[in-house]
Structure formats: structure tokens, C-alpha cells
Amino acid sequence: MQREVAVTGLGWVTSIGCDGASVLHSLRHSRSGIRPVDWFPGAEDNPVKVAGTVPEFDVSSHAWPLWKYPGQYTLRRDALRSLPPHGIYALCATLQALEDAGLAESEISSPRTGLFCASAGSPMLMRRHLSQIDASSGARGHPLGVVSSISGTLNFNLGAYFKIKGANMGVVSACASSSHAVAYAMEEIRSGRQERMIVVGAEEVNAETLVPFAAMRALSPSAGPDASCPFDRRRDGFVGTGGAVTLILESTALAHSRSARLRALARGWGQASDGHNIAISREDGDGLARAMENALADAALAPRDIAYINAHATSTPVGDLSETRALARVFADHPDVPVSSTKALTGHALSMAGALEAAVTCLCLEDSFIPPQAHLREPDPGCAKLHLPTAPLALGGEYALSNSSGFGGSNVTLVFRRADA
Amino acid sequence: MIPPSEAAEKLPGYPEEVLQAYADYYRERRSHDLDRVVFGLIAFLLPEPPERPLHELPDSTDLRADLQIDSITIAEVVFIIEDLFDLKISNDTLMSLQTTGDLKNHLRKELAG
Numbered sequence: 093m094q095r096e097v098a099v100t101g102l103g104w105v106t107s108i109g110c111d112g113a114s115v116l117h118s119l120r121h122s123r124s125g126i127r128p129v130d131w132f133p134g135a136e137d138n139p140v141k142v143a144g145t146v147p148e149f150d151v152s153s154h155a156w157p158l159w160k161y162p163g164q165y166t167l168r169r170d171a172l173r174s175l176p177p178h179g180i181y182a183l184c185a186t187l188q189a190l191e192d193a194g195l196a197e198s199e200i201s202s203p204r205t206g207l208f209c210a211s212a213g214s215p216m217l218m219r220r221h222l223s224q225i226d227a228s229s230g231a232r233g234h235p236l237g238v239v240s241s242i243s244g245t246l247n248f249n250l251g252a253y254f255k256i257k258g259a260n261m262g263v264v265s266a267c268a269s270s271s272h273a274v275a276y277a278m279e280e281i282r283s284g285r286q287e288r289m290i291v292v293g294a295e296e297v298n299a300e301t302l303v304p305f306a307a308m309r310a311l312s313p314s315a316g317p318d319a320s321c322p323f324d325r326r327r328d329g330f331v332g333t334g335g336a337v338t339l340i341l342e343s344t345a346l347a348h349s350r351s352a353r354l355r356a357l358a359r360g361w362g363q364a365s366d367g368h369n370i371a372i373s374r375e376d377g378d379g380l381a382r383a384m385e386n387a388l389a390d391a392a393l394a395p396r397d398i399a400y401i402n403a404h405a406t407s408t409p410v411g412d413l414s415e416t417r418a419l420a421r422v423f424a425d426h427p428d429v430p431v432s433s434t435k436a437l438t439g440h441a442l443s444m445a446g447a448l449e450a451a452v453t454c455l456c457l458e459d460s461f462i463p464p465q466a467h468l469r470e471p472d473p474g475c476a477k478l479h480l481p482t483a484p485l486a487l488g489g490e491y492a493l494s495n496s497s498g499f500g501g502s503n504v505t506l507v508f509r510r511a512d513a
Numbered sequence: 514m515i516p517p518s519e520a521a522e523k524l525p526g527y528p529e530e531v532l533q534a535y536a537d538y539y540r541e542r543r544s545h546d547l548d549r550v551v552f553g554l555i556a557f558l559l560p561e562p563p564e565r566p567l568h569e570l571p572d573s574t575d576l577r578a579d580l581q582i583d584s585i586t587i588a589e590v591v592f593i594i595e596d597l598f599d600l601k602i603s604n605d606t607l608m609s610l611q612t613t614g615d616l617k618n619h620l621r622k623e624l625a626g
Binding site: 153155156157158168169170171173174232234235236 | 525526527557558559560561585586588589592595596
């Protein structure tokens with residue numbers, strides 16, 4: 093029999109707040125984290141005008157001694173040297189989540205505790221390190237260049253910082269990465285291989301990470317805090333963001349044994365792929381629909397049991413319609429299920445998106461509310477059949493889904509339940 | 514070696530005393546100032562500031578065993594030193610540097626040449 097999994101800790105470094113209370117306030121009051129950015133000063137045709145910037149932190153320099161972070165965190169400076177800029181977000185979010193979960197060092201550095209992370213690495217530091225190597229014809233390279241920039245950098249750094257002794261792994265499936273990380277962390281606990289998992293999603297908010305998406309015509313060229321407007325007729329691409337979110341997952345039995353506060357229950361997950369295109373969602377949403385069906389089956393639930401769906405919808409013309417069709421198919425007999433994409437407020441956090449929205453979903457379950465679909469002025473006619481609330485709603489049930497989709501047609505759906513149900 | 518202004522650009526956010534020691538060495542070429550640069554850099558990369566300046570420790574102080582400096586940190590310090598002083602320190606030499614005295618003596622010899 094599979095073991096039950098609980099979420100016992102959440103940590104936040106996001107565009108809409110750097111602690112749970114701030115994030116909750118932003119969600120309830122549709123306070124956007126999207127701000128103007130000027131990464132190419134003076135450029136006539138600046139492709140990126142806004143992003144979900146991270147308050148309270150400044151990691152814009154490549155040089156770690158210049159980074160600024162909130163004074164509440166006491167970080168060992170030897171640990172900073174090998175971090176990428178988003179690593180400091182990840183470290184702070186994880187310290188916050190571990191404190192939220194009430195875990196001692198001996199419980200963190202234990203063979204029973206593992207760490208799964210997801211990020212795209214640091215293109216900014218990678219560019220700098222490769223430039224040094226290139227300029228010296230291969231003779232000169234920073235000794236920490238690899239571990240601070242490649243896509244496993246969070247595992248290396250956080251694994252060492254917290255002296256992780258259980259599983260330690262990175263997950264790469266683009267914008268589904270940290271949903272996969274949550275899902276497989278759940279599996280580690282369900283199977284008994286681990287008792288507790290730390291799951292981290294993080295990304296940088298800078299030109300090197302985000303502007304390449306403009307070349308794909310995936311980023312919104314719009315300005316203003318409502319440039320991210322999922323399901324709206326005006327949508328013209330996603331708005332990028334970064335930061336870090338950490339979830340602590342534990343076997344419910346272990347959490348109960350130490351009288352931990354349960355934030356939510358992780359009840360199941362499903363995945364399926366589009367079999368279609370390197371980057372574009374399949375029009376009929378078949379892959380995501382099957383991911384949702386698989387998740388419902390894994391949690392032994394029917395569509396009617398679901399009280400809220402946190403959509404992947406990134407505010408791209410094709411993607412949001414694809415998800416709409418997937419939702420229409422799976423929830424044909426339950427069309428009134430409330431759906432919203434909180435990316436309207438946060439921006440799209442790429443590899444971090446799954447962890448961010450899983451945590452948002454847990455927060456909403458815990459606080460018994462459904463966040464509205466912010467920035468929805470004129471719903472796309474193709475999305476008109478969705479129930480997209482324009483004001484916060486009271487949660488009308490116990491279960492919620494969180495969807496994620498990534499390049500290559502990867503789709504993941506997570507199922508959470510209220511802890512007190 | 515590069516001028517102090519370039520050194521400051523290469524070491525953004527590093528302690529003022531290290532940059533001052535570098536400027537002093539650039540001007541006077543005194544071994545004592547060289548030690549302040551090198552051991553100031555090492556001290557800045559340690560988990561906690563040392564109780565007393567590292568360049569005042571006995572030359573027999575073992576970099577790894579006594580100061581708990583791992584090989585990546587030594588490689589990082591050497592990377593910075595190579596940049597500042599326009600030196601090339603081979604892997605074999607790197608492995609042979611066991612004590613603070615080894616490091617001092619090697620750099621003095623290299624820079625004297």
C-alpha cells in the first residue's frame with residue numbers, strides 16, 4: 093500500500109512576495125509582481141519591457157560579493173562563491189521552508205531526506221565563464237565555473253550546503269521540470285525509499301535567461317503590469333519571472349509523529365506527452381488531457397471531485413487554447429470547475445513554475461480560497477466555456493490540480509488535498 | 514602584475530584591505546604586502562573570518578588540515594593570483610603547496626624571477 097504524502101513546509105522568493113503572507117496577500121488582491129525592466133538601455137526595439145522581478149534581492153552582478161539579500165538570512169560566505177545568482181534565491185527559499193516545517197539539522201542531513209531541484213542553470217554565469225575560456229584560447233577558466241552555472245547547479249550547491257545524505261537529483265523537462273520534481277519526490281516517499289523530500293524550483297530573472305525566448309516569439313512584447321493575461325483575447329506571449337520556491341514533502345505518518353503542521357496533502361500525479369512538436373503545444377491538448385486523467389486515476393478521483401485547477405496557461409495564444417481544450421475534454425461533465433492561471437500575477441517562472449504553482453495551490457487549499465483570473469478583461473472566445481473567476485472565490489471542495497507543460501510536449505498534473513479535510 | 518585599478522575591477526566586492534595590500538605591493542614590492550594580498554584573499558573565501566590574520570600564522574600551518582581549505586578553494590585562490598600577477602601555476606605545483614610557508618615561498622620565488 094502506498095504511503096500518504098504531506099506538504100509540511102513552503103518557502104517563497106517570488107515576484108509577488110518573499111514570504112507566505114505576502115504571496116497570499118498578492119493572490120487575494122491580484123497584486124502583480126510584474127515590473128518594467130531595461131536590460132538593453134537605449135535599444136530602439138527592446139524585445140522585453142517587463143518581467144516578474146524579485147523584490148528584496150539584487151543578484152544582478154556576476155560577482156557574489158556584490159549580491160544583496162534580506163538580512164534575515166545568515167548565509168555562510170563560502171557557500172556563496174559557487175552559487176549561481178538564482179542559487180541565492182533557492183538557498184533563502186529552502187531555509188524558509190525548512191524553518192516552516194520545523195526541521196532540525198539532523199533531520200535534514202539524514203539518509204531519510206532527499207533533495208530534488210529544477211532550474212535552467214545560469215546562462216549569465218555560463219556566458220561569462222565561456223567568454224573567459226574563449227578569450228584565453230582555453231587556457232583560463234574559473235575553477236567554480238562548471239558547478240555555478242550548469243543545470244545541476246542547485247543540486248550541487250544545496251546538496252553540499254544542507255549536507256544531504258538521501259537522494260540528490262536534478263530534473264530537466266523545461267517548464268514542467270519542477271512539477272516533475274514534486275511528482276518524483278512524492279514517488280520517493282510513497283515507495284518508502286525516502287521519508288522526506290526537499291523540492292526546489294528556481295530561475296534567474298535576467299536577459300540571459302529570458303531574452304532567448306523572445307527569439308522564439310514566445311515573450312510578450314507588451315509593457316505594463318498586465319502584460320501577462322492568460323485566456324484573454326489580448327494575450328501575446330508570456331512574461332518571464334524567476335526566484336525560488338521550496339516545498340517540504342514528508343510521509344504523513346512521519347509528519348504526524350513529530351506533530352508537524354500539515355499545509356496540504358499531495359495525493360497523486362500524472363504525466364503524458366503530446367508526441368507533437370519541440371516547443372508548441374498540441375492544438376487539441378491531448379497530452380495535457382491525458383496527464384490530468386492519469387493524475388485523477390492515480391489519486392482515485394473523478395473530475396467532479398476537483399474544486400480548483402491552477403492552470404499552466406502562460407498567456408501565449410496557442411498554449412492557452414490547447415490547455416482550454418484539454419480542460420474541456422477532461423471536465424466535460426464538470427464545466428463549472430474554477431480555473432485560473434496565477435502566472436497573470438507572477439509571470440512565467442519556467443523550470444520553477446511547477447514548484448511555484450504547486451505551492452500556490454497548497455496555499456489556496458489551506459486558506460480555502462480560489463485566486464481569480466487576474467488581468468482578464470476580454471476572454472478569448474475559444475476559452476469562453478472555462479469558469480474563469482474574476483474575483484476570489486471560496487473553495488468549494490477538498491481537491492485541486494496544478495498543471496504544467498514543457499518543451500517537447502511534456503505535461504504533468506499534480507493533485508493536492510486540503511490537509512484538514 | 515596588473516595595475517591596482519584593474520585588480521579592483523577583477524575583485525568587485527572584495528575587502529578593501531586586500532586591494533590596499535595589492536596597491537602597496539604594486540608600489541613597493543615588499544614580501545609582507547604580497548602575503549597580505551594572498552592570505553587576505555584566502556581569509557575572504559573561508560566560511561568565517563579567521564581569529565587572527567592568516568599571514569601571521571606560522572609557516573608550518575597546513576592549508577588543508579589546519580585551515581580546512583579544500584582543493585577547489587586553493588584552485589580558486591590560485592586562479593585569482595594568476596590573474597593578478599600574470600603567473601601560471603601548474604597542477605603539479607598546486608598539489609605540492611601544503612603549508613602557508615610553501616605558498617609564500619613559491620609566490621616570492623615566482624615574482625622575484
